[in-house]
Amino acid sequence: MASEVFKRTPVRLAAIFTALFVATALVVFAGLYVELGRELEKEIRSRVEETADALAAVGREKGFNELADLIESEADTARNDTVLLLIDEEGRFRAGNVRHVRPADSWITLPRADLIFVSNQGRPDDVFLARWFPVTGGRLLVGIIDREIRKTRLILLDGLLWALAGTVLVAGLSSALLAWRAQARIAAIATTLEAVKRGQLDVRVAMSGSGDDMDHIGEEINRTLNQLKSLVDNVNQSSSDIAHDLKKPMGRLQRHLDEARRSARTPEEFRAAIDVALNDLDSIVETFEALLSIAQIEAGARRSRFRPVDLREVIAEIGDVYEAVAEDNGQCLSVADHLACPAKIFGDSELLVQLVANLIENAIQHCPRGTTIELGLATSNDGYTISVADNGPGIPPEERANVLRRLYRLERARSTPGSGLGLSLAAAISDLHSARLRLDDNRPGLWVGVTFPASDA
Amino acid sequence: MRILLVEDDAETAAYVRQGLEEQGHIVDHLADGRDGVAQAVGEDYDMAIMDRMLPGLDGLSAVKAIRAAGRKLPVLFLTSLGGVDDRVDGLDAGGDDYIAKPFAFSELLARINALSRRPPYKGDETRLKVGDLEVELISRTVTRGGEVIDLQPREFRLLEVLMRNRGRIVTRTMLLERVWGFHFDPKTSVVETHISRLRSKINRPNSPDLIHTVRGSGYSLHDGE
Incomplete structure (x- = not known):
C-alpha cells in the first residue's frame, strides 16, 4: 500500500522536495557550525596570546619572582576559566593553578578532568585551549576554557533541530497539500477518461481556472x-x-x-x-x-502532387467550358478576371478545376432561367479569391452556416436535385489547399468565395 | 486482337472475357500478377488489361516489370482503386489508360478500341479526313468540302479526338478526360452542349451529319449510313 502511494507522481514529488529542503538546511547549518567554531577558537587563541604577552611583560620588567607572585594571586581567582602554570628553567613548579603539564611547542588541549586543582571547578567536560610561552627565567602555560565555543555550538544545534523540525513540517505539509490537490485533479482526469472509455463522449475534464x-x-x-x-x-x-x-x-x-x-x-x-x-x-x-x-x-495525400497553378488559367478554362452550358440552360455566365498578373498558387490543378466546376454547376443547377452567374477572380490582402455569384434564389442566412457543415450539407442537398456531395467535395478541396470556402448574400442570390492564401509559388 | 487479361476475380474475368470474345478478340486470362508478367513478356499480345490488386505481384509492379522488360504493348488498368491518386499512380507506372470498377462494358470496349490503334498511328498523322471533313493538325485548320470552318481551341481539340478515333465510339468520359482534362463526372450537360455546338459548326445543309450519338455509350464520327 505504502509503495503504491509513493508511485503517485505528486506524492513522490512532495517527498523529494521535503528531502531536498532538509538537505539544504543541513548543509547551511553544517557550514555555520564549522565556521563559527573556527572563528571562536581563533578568538580564544588570541586571548590566550594577549594574556601571555601581558604576563611575559611583567616578568621582563619586574623579574621572575614578581611574575610568580602575580600568577600565584591570579591563579586562584581565575581557575574557573583560565589555567596558569609557571615553571623555572629547570622545569620546577613556581606558581599556577595546575601541575604537571608537559611542555610543548604547539597549541594543546587540556581536559579539565586531567588537571589537578582546577578539576573540582566548572564542568568536568570543559576543555582548555592552552600554549606554552617562554618568559624571563622560565616558561609560562596559559590556557582558556572553550566554554563559549561549546555554548555557541549547543545553541546552533538547538536552532538546527528546531529549524529542521519546522522545515520538515512546513515542507511536508505543503507538499502533501499540493500533492493531494494534484492527485485529486489527476484522479479527476483519470475518471473523465475512464468515462470516455466507457462511451460517454460528452464528459470533459473540469478546469480549476488557475491556468496552471x-x-x-x-x-x-x-x-x-x-x-x-x-x-x-x-x-x-x-x-x-x-x-x-x-x-x-x-x-x-x-x-x-x-x-x-x-x-x-x-x-x-x-x-x-x-x-x-x-x-x-x-x-x-x-x-x-x-x-x-x-x-x-x-x-491529404495529394499534397505531394502540388505544383504551381495559375488560378487565372483555371477560371478561364472553366468559363470556356461552362459559358455554353449556361447559355443552353437559359442563363448567362460571365468571367470577371480582375487581375493583371498570373495568380500563382501551389496546388493540384485537376482538383482546382473540379472545385470551380462544382461551384459553377451548383449555380447552374439551382438557379432558374434568366439568372446571371459571374465567375470572378480578385486579389486582396488575404490572397486570391475565386467567387461564383448569382442572382438566383440564394440560401437563407440562417442556413448558410449550416450548409458548410459537412454532414448538414449532405442532409440539405438530398432534398434538391443532384448528387448532393458537390459542396462537400468543394469544401474538402478548399481545405486541402488551406483555402477558405465562404457563402454570402449576393443581394439577391448567392455568393460563394474560395480564398486561397497568398503563396510564393 | 490477342488480349491478356490479368484479373483475380473470376466473375469479372468471365464477364470481360465473354464480352471481348463476342467482339472477336482472343483473350488469355490469368489470375496471378507474376504469371501475368511472365506471359506478357514471353508472348506477343496486342494489349493487356490489368487489375491493381492481384495475388503474387500487384498490378503497378507488374506493369513496371513489363515495361522494364521492354514490352510496349498498351496496358489498361481495370481496378476498383478508382481514387484520384490511384489513376495517376497507374499512369505513372506505365499504364496507358485507367478504368475504375464498377464499369460499363461499352466504356471498356471504347477504351480498348481507342488504345488498340494508338501505337502505329500516333504522331504520324498530320492530316485527318472523314468524308469531306478535313483537319490539318499542324496548321490547326478545319475544312468541310473545301470551306474553312472557324473553331475555338477546345472545339478543335474535341474534333481532333473524335477524328483520331473515327469510326469508333468515344465515350462521354473519354471526351471529358481528353478534351477538357475533367476527371470527374459533371452534373450538367457539358459534353452534350459542346458536341451540339461542334455539330452545328461542321454540319452543312446538304452534307450528312458526321457526328453520331451512340445511345448509352458516347459519340462516333464517321461518314457511313
Whole structure:
C-alpha cells in the first residue's frame, strides 16, 4: 500500500522536495557550525596570546619572582576559566593553578578532568585551549576554557533541530497539500477518461481556472476529446447518411425492376427497363465515388502532387467550358478576371478545376432561367479569391452556416436535385489547399468565395 | 486482337472475357500478377488489361516489370482503386489508360478500341479526313468540302479526338478526360452542349451529319449510313 502511494507522481514529488529542503538546511547549518567554531577558537587563541604577552611583560620588567607572585594571586581567582602554570628553567613548579603539564611547542588541549586543582571547578567536560610561552627565567602555560565555543555550538544545534523540525513540517505539509490537490485533479482526469472509455463522449475534464499546467493538460485533453467526438459523430453521421443516400436509389432501382418484371412484355420493353435500372445503379456508384473522393482528398495525400497553378488559367478554362452550358440552360455566365498578373498558387490543378466546376454547376443547377452567374477572380490582402455569384434564389442566412457543415450539407442537398456531395467535395478541396470556402448574400442570390492564401509559388 | 487479361476475380474475368470474345478478340486470362508478367513478356499480345490488386505481384509492379522488360504493348488498368491518386499512380507506372470498377462494358470496349490503334498511328498523322471533313493538325485548320470552318481551341481539340478515333465510339468520359482534362463526372450537360455546338459548326445543309450519338455509350464520327 505504502509503495503504491509513493508511485503517485505528486506524492513522490512532495517527498523529494521535503528531502531536498532538509538537505539544504543541513548543509547551511553544517557550514555555520564549522565556521563559527573556527572563528571562536581563533578568538580564544588570541586571548590566550594577549594574556601571555601581558604576563611575559611583567616578568621582563619586574623579574621572575614578581611574575610568580602575580600568577600565584591570579591563579586562584581565575581557575574557573583560565589555567596558569609557571615553571623555572629547570622545569620546577613556581606558581599556577595546575601541575604537571608537559611542555610543548604547539597549541594543546587540556581536559579539565586531567588537571589537578582546577578539576573540582566548572564542568568536568570543559576543555582548555592552552600554549606554552617562554618568559624571563622560565616558561609560562596559559590556557582558556572553550566554554563559549561549546555554548555557541549547543545553541546552533538547538536552532538546527528546531529549524529542521519546522522545515520538515512546513515542507511536508505543503507538499502533501499540493500533492493531494494534484492527485485529486489527476484522479479527476483519470475518471473523465475512464468515462470516455466507457462511451460517454460528452464528459470533459473540469478546469480549476488557475491556468496552471494541470489546466493546460486538461484543456489539451478536452480538445482531443472534442476532436474525437466530432470524428465519431462524423463517422456515425456519415454511415447513416450513406445508408440514407443509398436507400433511396436502391428503392428506386427495386421499383423499376419490379415494374419491368410485372409489365414488360417485349424485348424492347425489357431493354428499356434495363437501361433505367443501369441509370439508377450509376447514381449509386456516383455517390460512392464522391464519398471516396472526399475521403481521399481529406486524407491529404495529394499534397505531394502540388505544383504551381495559375488560378487565372483555371477560371478561364472553366468559363470556356461552362459559358455554353449556361447559355443552353437559359442563363448567362460571365468571367470577371480582375487581375493583371498570373495568380500563382501551389496546388493540384485537376482538383482546382473540379472545385470551380462544382461551384459553377451548383449555380447552374439551382438557379432558374434568366439568372446571371459571374465567375470572378480578385486579389486582396488575404490572397486570391475565386467567387461564383448569382442572382438566383440564394440560401437563407440562417442556413448558410449550416450548409458548410459537412454532414448538414449532405442532409440539405438530398432534398434538391443532384448528387448532393458537390459542396462537400468543394469544401474538402478548399481545405486541402488551406483555402477558405465562404457563402454570402449576393443581394439577391448567392455568393460563394474560395480564398486561397497568398503563396510564393 | 490477342488480349491478356490479368484479373483475380473470376466473375469479372468471365464477364470481360465473354464480352471481348463476342467482339472477336482472343483473350488469355490469368489470375496471378507474376504469371501475368511472365506471359506478357514471353508472348506477343496486342494489349493487356490489368487489375491493381492481384495475388503474387500487384498490378503497378507488374506493369513496371513489363515495361522494364521492354514490352510496349498498351496496358489498361481495370481496378476498383478508382481514387484520384490511384489513376495517376497507374499512369505513372506505365499504364496507358485507367478504368475504375464498377464499369460499363461499352466504356471498356471504347477504351480498348481507342488504345488498340494508338501505337502505329500516333504522331504520324498530320492530316485527318472523314468524308469531306478535313483537319490539318499542324496548321490547326478545319475544312468541310473545301470551306474553312472557324473553331475555338477546345472545339478543335474535341474534333481532333473524335477524328483520331473515327469510326469508333468515344465515350462521354473519354471526351471529358481528353478534351477538357475533367476527371470527374459533371452534373450538367457539358459534353452534350459542346458536341451540339461542334455539330452545328461542321454540319452543312446538304452534307450528312458526321457526328453520331451512340445511345448509352458516347459519340462516333464517321461518314457511313
